[in-house]
Amino acid sequence: MKRKLKVIFIAVYFAVLIALFGFICMCFVSCACRSDKKxxxxxxxxELDLENVPEGTAFADILAKGSWEEIGLWDNGFNKQSLKxxxxxxxxxxxxxxxxxxxxxxxxxxxxxxxxxxxxxxHMCFGGHGQVIFEKLPYVKVAYCDKxxxxxxxxxxxxxxxAYLRLVQYEFDADGGELSYKRITKRPFFQIWLLMLIMLILGVFILIRMPDPINTEHIQSGEVDNESEKQD
Incomplete structure (x- = not known):
């Protein structure tokens, strides 16, 4: 019975691995064939998209709160000069x-x-690694400003x-007093690679720890031989 369970476990385990590997291959092919720059x-x-802005709005800014001491303050004269x-x-x-x-x-x-x-x-676009910024400064608001x-x-x-175990681009949407955001993932299949690695390690560990099936035929034949010796 234990031998049968072991065979079933191995079959199911490798079937799942093959299915995951096939899905990853499809992701690679899909990304390689994608030609739309959008x-x-x-x-x-x-990026920051704006709707229903107050009258007189010339630009908007993202206000952030978090570990400013870790990310470091910078007097950005370039943006001040650009907006005069x-x-x-x-x-x-x-x-x-x-x-x-x-x-x-x-x-x-x-x-x-x-x-x-x-x-x-x-619409506004900023040059900067948003994933690093918003890991340190996770609380945000948008301020509408005049010229x-x-x-x-x-x-x-x-x-x-x-966003863990993947690279993302952030897009914020400010609509009047409401604010929302979305994350566009660059490598959605990286997590599946990690899942496959975990499953492989776990499967090997289970197979190593699984006890060998007992040879019942050998035990039965040994018991018969012992009984025959006693009768003699």
Missing amino acids: NSVDINHF LDDNCEIVQYDEDGYKSLMFKLYIVLEECEISTEKAHG DGNILGITEKKKVMP
Whole structure:
């Protein structure tokens, strides 16, 4: 019975491994054949989409809270010069409840800023490794600002959940007072590789620890021989 269970375990175990390996191969083929640049992932940028912005909004900034002492403060003069802001304007000096400006207190680059006041929406793109930033600064808000750096409104706060065992690009959506985000994964099959490795190690461990089946035929024949010797 134990030998039969061992054979069944080995068959099921390797069937699952083969299925996972096939799925990984399909992921590789899918990524290799994908040619649409819109579906590409750039982990060195993160984006901000804006809807229903307050009247007079010229740009928006992400306010972040977390371990600023670990990530390090940086006086970002490049972004201030790009937006023609004074050092003493409200958004540059913002520091409330641990929240500070990403654009002016961290080394990220404002690469794109398109705000339509007529349609009340816009899009912004920042150069920076968002995964590293939001692991250290997970609590975020978005501040709507006018051309002089005065804050016109701030969204609700949102906690950015960390992404483990994969590389991701972050996209934030601010709609009036609401804030949401999504993560675009670059390597969704890395976790499956890890799962296969764990299963392989676990399977080898179980096979090593599994006791050998007892040879019942040998025991029975030995018992018959002992009984015959006693009778003699």
